[in-house]
Amino acid sequence: MSSQPVGPGFAQWVATARQQALQPAPSQRLALVAAGHVVGSVVEGFLDQIGLQCTFHKHSLLLKEEHSGGATWHLDGAADEITPALNALASALRDQGLCGPWRGEQLAVCNAAGDVVGTVERGAVRVLGITTRAVHLVGQAPDGRIWVQKRAMTKPNNPGQWDTLMGGMVSAADTLEQALARETWEEAGLRVDELRHLTHGGHVAFSRPSREGGGAGFMVERIDWFHAVVPAGMEPDNQDGEVECFALLHPDDVRERVAQGAFTLEAGLVLAEFFGA
Template identity: 75%
Template sequence: MNAAVQNPSFEAWVAGARQSARRPPAQPRQALVVAGQVVGSVAEGFLNQISPCRLLGKRYKLSNQEHSGAMAWCIDGPADATTDALNTLAAALRDAALCGPWRDEQLAVCNPAGEVVGTVERGAVRVLGITTRAVHLVGLAPDGRMWVQKRSMTKPNNPGLWDTLMGGMVSAADTLPQALARETWEEAGLQVGALNALQHGGHVDFSRPSREGGGAGYMLERIDWFRAEVPAGMEPCNQDGEVERFDLLPPGTVRDQVAQGQFTLEAGLVIAGFLGL
């Protein structure tokens, strides 16, 4: 029997965590339509909190109108201006203190067919219900112990909690392999080419309410996770100041700490997938 299944506390945590990861919006949402394409969603009435003139002065018209048989928030403008339109909206939300922490990082924006139609500031994706992608790396020592990181207390999300060896967003400029390589270096100081047996392990999907915008956000995210062996004598070393420290722990200890709530929800579910649950 899988060792993870023998730990009822961990198994119970996983069952609850999966329910937490897939929850409906806390309030009704309406589609966000830019240049005729649905790119996200916003809480009903949320955009009434910003002045339409913030967009009118930038060539764009923001309106609440019918789209495909339902009310939606629409930004009119040329298709090649989707990125500028979304970032203009994001700036208006920032100025009204209605979005998450501003990162000066662009994330890809896709239509329902999965085609990239623009980019937007990372701090606005949750309040705009825009689907994001992330990547995690489960790093193992040759003896089977697991490398984990403690997140810096200055991190805007989940400060001080434990995480996989690496976890980060896929930026608009990255492919998934590029994001894996960049984040592995920035967070752990490791080159993916120096790791052994690197392989894609699976993915975890999130759809749940988010606290951004006073609780008006909605998180939609796919996390692709990988596994690899960190060769003997090689140790992670943070490069970007976002990690307090790394520990090398037996899988049983990791399971116990996940069940105790010491890991982020995302990392815990990635670890559960790695352990076969």
């Protein structure tokens, strides 16, 4: 990791960004329980918009239970019905325009102990307060400059902003290492086994309100980040159309752009950890 000094503008950005990354929900959220497992949370009144006691999948019912400590939403059904029930709920939310961008990608759903109990469409995770995982890669050239990407204007989130060399979600089908390899190839056209000194750097935690679902979303995410050296003569080449361009910048230029707000919040905080800020 870099040992270069951190400028005051960058340091102030980091302090503010860390506060932005960890924020309480602006209004009460009710636990979402599936087959006895707490898997997420929803804003008070949010699921009332799609109707009470609605059958979503076979024998799975969406029920609101009132009790002395408040209310809880339940997807009642067997453990093996969690995935189809959650995806049916996601479809119902999409039909009402209450979902985030639909991706056709399944993300893992975990209980409070961290055990995977099912999967759900990516577009529903924020409005349902479901915890997600992501992975980022900080790539350096041998001379210490840093490879960064500019997100395509067609991206549903943060179009046109700068990002780390690679940043992507960990899908339900991936381990962390598989997601790192797949996303590095898709976004940067690089094979991780051809990179040098690939190291897990740490993780950044997010829990903050989300604009999805008309502001009803809540982002809970762990970003694991890695850093590696991209060998001389090897340049990133986007494969999936989600990157507008790549740039190779001096660390001071990266810090300056982060401080100016040119990078996504997630990428900026990953780079802050990389720089030791």
